[in-house]
Amino acid sequence: MKSEPNPIGIMDKPPEPSPDEQARRSLTRIKNKIMVMSGKGGVGKSSVSVNLAINLAGKGFKVGLMDVDIHGPDIPRMLGLKGMLAANANKKLEPMWFSDNLSVVSIEALMPNKDDAIIWRGPVKHGAIRQFIGEVAWGDLDFLIIDSPPGTGDEPLTVAQLIKDARAVIVTTPQEIALADVRKSINFCKTVKMEIIGIVENMSGYICPHCGKSVDIFGSGGGERTAARAGLKLLGRIPFDPNLVKCGDNGLSFQQLYAEAPATRIYGEIAATICTTAKR
Amino acid sequence: MKSEPNPIGIMDKPPEPSPDEQARRSLTRIKNKIMVMSGKGGVGKSSVSVNLAINLAGKGFKVGLMDVDIHGPDIPRMLGLKGMLAANANKKLEPMWFSDNLSVVSIEALMPNKDDAIIWRGPVKHGAIRQFIGEVAWGDLDFLIIDSPPGTGDEPLTVAQLIKDARAVIVTTPQEIALADVRKSINFCKTVKMEIIGIVENMSGYICPHCGKSVDIFGSGGGERTAARAGLKLLGRIPFDPNLVKCGDNGLSFQQLYAEAPATRIYGEIAATICTTAKR
Numbered sequence: 001m002k003s004e005p006n007p008i009g010i011m012d013k014p015p016e017p018s019p020d021e022q023a024r025r026s027l028t029r030i031k032n033k034i035m036v037m038s039g040k041g042g043v044g045k046s047s048v049s050v051n052l053a054i055n056l057a058g059k060g061f062k063v064g065l066m067d068v069d070i071h072g073p074d075i076p077r078m079l080g081l082k083g084m085l086a087a088n089a090n091k092k093l094e095p096m097w098f099s100d101n102l103s104v105v106s107i108e109a110l111m112p113n114k115d116d117a118i119i120w121r122g123p124v125k126h127g128a129i130r131q132f133i134g135e136v137a138w139g140d141l142d143f144l145i146i147d148s149p150p151g152t153g154d155e156p157l158t159v160a161q162l163i164k165d166a167r168a169v170i171v172t173t174p175q176e177i178a179l180a181d182v183r184k185s186i187n188f189c190k191t192v193k194m195e196i197i198g199i200v201e202n203m204s205g206y207i208c209p210h211c212g213k214s215v216d217i218f219g220s221g222g223g224e225r226t227a228a229r230a231g232l233k234l235l236g237r238i239p240f241d242p243n244l245v246k247c248g249d250n251g252l253s254f255q256q257l258y259a260e261a262p263a264t265r266i267y268g269e270i271a272a273t274i275c276t277t278a279k280r
Numbered sequence: 281m282k283s284e285p286n287p288i289g290i291m292d293k294p295p296e297p298s299p300d301e302q303a304r305r306s307l308t309r310i311k312n313k314i315m316v317m318s319g320k321g322g323v324g325k326s327s328v329s330v331n332l333a334i335n336l337a338g339k340g341f342k343v344g345l346m347d348v349d350i351h352g353p354d355i356p357r358m359l360g361l362k363g364m365l366a367a368n369a370n371k372k373l374e375p376m377w378f379s380d381n382l383s384v385v386s387i388e389a390l391m392p393n394k395d396d397a398i399i400w401r402g403p404v405k406h407g408a409i410r411q412f413i414g415e416v417a418w419g420d421l422d423f424l425i426i427d428s429p430p431g432t433g434d435e436p437l438t439v440a441q442l443i444k445d446a447r448a449v450i451v452t453t454p455q456e457i458a459l460a461d462v463r464k465s466i467n468f469c470k471t472v473k474m475e476i477i478g479i480v481e482n483m484s485g486y487i488c489p490h491c492g493k494s495v496d497i498f499g500s501g502g503g504e505r506t507a508a509r510a511g512l513k514l515l516g517r518i519p520f521d522p523n524l525v526k527c528g529d530n531g532l533s534f535q536q537l538y539a540e541a542p543a544t545r546i547y548g549e550i551a552a553t554i555c556t557t558a559k560r
Contacts, residue, residue: 038321039351039352040321040322040352040354041318041320041321041322041323041352041429041430042320042321042322042323042430042453043321043322070431070433071319071430071431071432071433071464072319072320072321072430072431072461072464074320074457074460074461077456077457077460078457114460115460115463115464115466115467116464116467117432117464117465117467117468117471118432118464119432119433119437119468119471119472120433121402121403121433121434121437122401122402122403122433122434123401123402125433149321149431150321150322150351150352150430151349151351151352151429152351152397152398152399153350153351153399153400153401153402153405153433153434154401154402154433154434157399157401173322175525175528175529176357176529176530177354177357177358177525177528177529180354180357180394180395181352181354183395184351184352184395184396184397184398185397186395187395187396187397188397188399191397191399192399206497208488208490208491208493208495209495210488210491210493210495211488211490211491211493213488213490213491215488215489215490217486217497217520217522217525218525219525219526219529240497242496242497245455245457245497245498245499246499248455248457249455249456249457249499250456
């Protein structure tokens with residue numbers, strides 16, 4: 001029998017029970033699985049994942065954040081988490097903890113040198129993501145937020161195959177090029193039969209720090225139009241706030257530091273909407 | 281013998297000579313192969329590919345632009361190219377033409393419905409990219425610009441394996457999160473032994489249209505620092521210009537419409553630097 005790929009390499013032998021069975025068991029303890037997707041990179045998908053996870057955890061839910069962006073894992077840096085994952089006594093990986101309610105797993109936390117490139121082809125990535133689900137001690141969660149790389153390739157496909165009841169939040173910026181790619185994400189979800197909770201329009205206008213006037217850097221309203229056309233809910237329009245970039249670069253919680261900012265209020269509203277659709 | 285994957289499907293049988301040999305033959309007629317990479321999505325990599333290709337073609341070189349971003353192929357839209365690729369009498373695919381000197385191939389031009397998602401795993405993508413090289417009637421080219429998806433996954437790996445003398449241009453925005461991913465791209469190139477021509481810093485400052493002052497939306501100077509640390513050349517810093525977004529959305533040539541803009545001048549300088557390193 002050929003052994004399963006084991007890219008994380010915490011075990012020498014194929015685990016018992018099978019990797020698929022381990023993943024299935026992990027998932028039965030997680031009430032809501034939400035994949036944050038985008039058609040295009042650089043629309044702030046990881047920023048949305050982090051801020052939604054922080055907001056839901058702040059509301060008292062147990063939240064896990066799983067970074068399946070194998071080639072560009074930004075989540076630990078955005079949350080200021082350093083160091084490595086370690087295996088516990090049950091040979092499960094212990095996630096990192098951002099707060100009592102928010103646990104985090106990323107390929108970044110398995111790399112001794114954070115600048116190394118992960119040069120893996122699809123099937124190895126599939127195995128790694130399955131291990132992220134089945135071999136991590138997630139425990140009982142209300143929400144698992146899954147930060148997927150942009151596009152409709154191996155990583156989101158693996159999530160769709162392994163997590164049958166995952167639902168999607170699609171992030172976009174307002175310009176037409178981004179919207180063309182968002183329509184691909186919508187069609188991806190239709191093809192793999194994944195329910196779409198709604199669309200988040202990010203970087204939706206910018207306030208000039210010199211003159212205070214609003215500037216539509218990437219145009220405006222495109223997310224709203226796309227949602228309307230596709231019959232989907234627009235969960236919210238998050239304004240561009242340079243402090244979001246700074247907080248992400250420095251591993252700080254924007255919502256805590258800028259509790260009164262419009263973006264913080266809108267994240268609260270988006271999380272509240274998601275809660276109304278969630279299993280309790 | 282198992283037949284090769286043939287995702288583009290213009291032929292019923294495995295072609296003769298072999299797909300690898302066809303790709304090799306195509307490549308012998310192309311003097312310079314340049315892959316435009318980024319660690320992170322949304323840094324304007326496709327915009328840089330398009331504008332470099334237009335600039336080099338404007339200098340009189342024969343240029344091909346190959347879009348290997350299978351899941352988010354933006355190039356045809358950014359160049360205003362519609363319609364489908366067709367096979368010629370020699371059973372080669374005819375590229376689309378943006379101008380006499382600039383031919384273009386993208387998966388987008390093989391899709392009857394542009395909003396369909398391409399849900400392919402790695403090995404199929406490998407076959408498609410090989411077909412883009414070997415089964416397209418590129419002819420004799422001075423430059424082949426290859427627009428790669430972000431990250432260090434299947435597509436750039438396939439390019440590195442098939443095009444041994446490809447060199448890289450790495451695009452980044454100035455913020456720290458983007459730079460962390462750029463260092464991965466640099467390490468990817470070292471691992472696969474691909475020469476790096478240099479780094480382009482994109483979205484490097486924004487001029488407020490209301491008050492005319494410069495705003496560092498994504499911070500500034502990070503590309504320069506990363507290049508210096510890695511001992512690489514900074515090819516140029518392209519300012520954020522909303523007209524670049526508008527031209528991209530509408531398939532127009534920014535450099536033609538805004539010949540006097542700072543971004544146009546800088547693209548000219550970057551292309552000139554690339555020419556000094558090129559085979560004639």
